[in-house]
Amino acid sequence: MxxxxxxxxxxxxxxxxxxxxxxxxxxxxFQLADLNPAAKPAFSGKKQDAEKVMAAARNEIDxxxxxxxxxxxxxxxxxxxxxxxxxxTSGKGGIMRHVVGTVDPQGVKLHAFKAPDAExxxxxxxxxxxxxxxxxxxxxxxxxxxxxxxxxxxxxxxxPPSTWGRRYGQIxxxxxxxxxxxxxxxKVMLHISSDEQKARLQERLDRPDKYWKFNPGDIDERxxxxxxxxxxxxxxxxxxxxxxxxxxxxxxxxxxxxLAVQQLLLDKLRELDLxxxxxxxxxxxxxxxxxxx
Ligand code: AMP
Ligand code: MG
Numbered sequence: 001m002x003x004x005x006x007x008x009x010x011x012x013x014x015x016x017x018x019x020x021x022x023x024x025x026x027x028x029x030f031q032l033a034d035l036n037p038a039a040k041p042a043f044s045g046k047k048q049d050a051e052k053v054m055a056a057a058r059n060e061i062d063x064x065x066x067x068x069x070x071x072x073x074x075x076x077x078x079x080x081x082x083x084x085x086x087x088x089t090s091g092k093g094g095i096m097r098h099v100v101g102t103v104d105p106q107g108v109k110l111h112a113f114k115a116p117d118a119e120x121x122x123x124x125x126x127x128x129x130x131x132x133x134x135x136x137x138x139x140x141x142x143x144x145x146x147x148x149x150x151x152x153x154x155x156x157x158x159x160p161p162s163t164w165g166r167r168y169g170q171i172x173x174x175x176x177x178x179x180x181x182x183x184x185x186x187k188v189m190l191h192i193s194s195d196e197q198k199a200r201l202q203e204r205l206d207r208p209d210k211y212w213k214f215n216p217g218d219i220d221e222r223x224x225x226x227x228x229x230x231x232x233x234x235x236x237x238x239x240x241x242x243x244x245x246x247x248x249x250x251x252x253x254x255x256x257x258x259l260a261v262q263q264l265l266l267d268k269l270r271e272l273d274l275x276x277x278x279x280x281x282x283x284x285x286x287x288x289x290x291x292x293x
Contacts, residue, residue: 024247043259054258061265061266083145084096085144085147085188192251
């Protein structure tokens with residue numbers, strides 16, 4: 001069977017026992033166009049089941065996050081960086097509220113990247129990214145990221161093709177250096193359909209409590225839907241590496257996307273095998289001193 005056809009056949013269908021992470025990790029030959037944005041890979045339950053799984057995972061994430069934080073206290077130790085990309089209305093904000101928002105805020109460093117300001121434009125595109133990297137012990141979260149510099153920038157010709165064309169390699173090198181600092185990266189693309197985006201924009205126009213989220217420019221961007229899909233495909237082709245793979249999360253069902261991203265975060269924290277730091281004082285001696293008070 002042709003590779004593309006095989007991929008299509010497998011999209012959304014998984015062997016039982018695969019974790020959500022295994023099911024969503026981008027491997028060579030992955031075709032975005034073949035993944036149904038309404039799929040729920042590696043999860044057979046319903047929304048209510050997902051909520052139960054998420055509630056249970058929250059406790060484990062809390063514990064692991066505290067260990068991560070404790071391990072970073074001496075200015076050393078690992079950090080995690082969750083990079084979230086996706087089209088307008090793909091649910092990035094919901095991930096921030098429902099997944100990131102349940103983690104102890106003291107241990108989270110969140111940054112939403114907007115169009116670069118005048119100062120940022122005077123520097124190489126990775127300059128503003130570097131400044132927001134998490135310190136040891138922190139969970140850094142990027143709502144948009146350096147990938148905008150090969151997405152919106154490519155779609156709108158904001159720099160010449162030779163410039164954005166070099167950026168994929170620069171990004172891979174940069175992310176390897178980020179790994180060397182002890183920062184473990186999770187890259188997530190929220191994948192929605194054009195119809196679902198239309199419905200979500202419609203909702204923003206129908207509900208006064210959602211007007212604030214509506215941006216007339218988002219309708220103009222819909223004209224470039226295909227160009228964005230191509231630009232995302234190029235990102236996945238060129239920057240999904242063994243060290244720093246992409247995870248494409250079908251996001252037409254918001255609840256599935258939130259579950260999936262939470263599981264990716266949990267998997268990563270588990271992988272770090274986090275213990276508690278040793279005391280840097282003599283425990284017995286301190287107990288004796290305390291007893292004497
Ligand atoms: P939002 O995430 O909806 O608040 O919108 C942020 C906007 O900033 C989006 O339209 C992005 O495309 C835009 N943006 C983010 N990074 C860049 C960048 N490097 N160059 C140009 N536009 C960007
Ligand atoms: Mg927006």
